[in-house]
Amino acid sequence: MIEKAKKALDILLDGNKNFVESKSEFKNTKVESLISLKNGQSPIACIVTCSDSRVIPELIFDKGFGELFVVRCAGAVIGENILESVEYAVDHLKVPLVMVLSHDDCGVMKAARALYPKEPDNLQLLIRSVYEIIDSETECYNEIARNYTLTKKRKLLKRSKILRQAYHDGKFEIVRAYLNFDTGRVEIIS
Numbered sequence: 227m228i229e230k231a232k233k234a235l236d237i238l239l240d241g242n243k244n245f246v247e248s249k250s251e252f253k254n255t256k257v258e259s260l261i262s263l264k265n266g267q268s269p270i271a272c273i274v275t276c277s278d279s280r281v282i283p284e285l286i287f288d289k290g291f292g293e294l295f296v297v298r299c300a301g302a303v304i305g306e307n308i309l310e311s312v313e314y315a316v317d318h319l320k321v322p323l324v325m326v327l328s329h330d331d332c333g334v335m336k337a338a339r340a341l342y343p344k345e346p347d348n349l350q351l352l353i354r355s356v357y358e359i360i361d362s363e364t365e366c367y368n369e370i371a372r373n374y375t376l377t378k379k380r381k382l383l384k385r386s387k388i389l390r391q392a393y394h395d396g397k398f399e400i401v402r403a404y405l406n407f408d409t410g411r412v413e414i415i416s
Contacts, residue, residue, distance in 0.1 A: 241288035254290025301334030
C-alpha cells in the first residue's frame, strides 16, 4: 500500500477506535473549523458508503469538517453520480485512499436477498446491481453486503478511466471495509 494511503487508513482506524471506546475527540466540528475551510478542502480519504442514517463516517471515524469526502447512495451502488464523485475526490482533491464501506442490516441487501431472482418492481437499479453477486446459496444479507464491497471496488476501476490510471500510477488505493453495528468497529476486508 502506498505510504499516504496507509497513513490515511491508520488515521481512520485510530478514529474508529476512539469511537468504539467512547473516546471521540470531536475535533474540527466547530464553526471556526468550517470557516477556516471556506477556500478549499484537503480530505484524507473518500468514503463510499450507504445512505443509511446509522452510517455516519464522520462520527464512526471521529472526524470533522474537511477531513473526509463522503459519497453516499442507498446500498452504496456505483452509478454515474457516485463514480464521478469518486473521480473528483481522486483527480481534483488528490485523496490517497478510497474506502468502500458496507454495514450490518443494509435495507438494499435485505430487499435484494428477499426478492432474488424476481424482477424488482421498485428500486430496480439498486436491487439489480446486488443481484450480480447473489446466488441460490447466499442466505445472509450481511454476507452479501461484505461481498458487495469487492464488486463496488471492481466497478470503480472498470468504469472509470481516470480511476484506473490513477490506481495504476500509484496515486491512490482502494480498501474494502465493513461496519459492525454491535460493536461500532470498522473491519478492513482483505
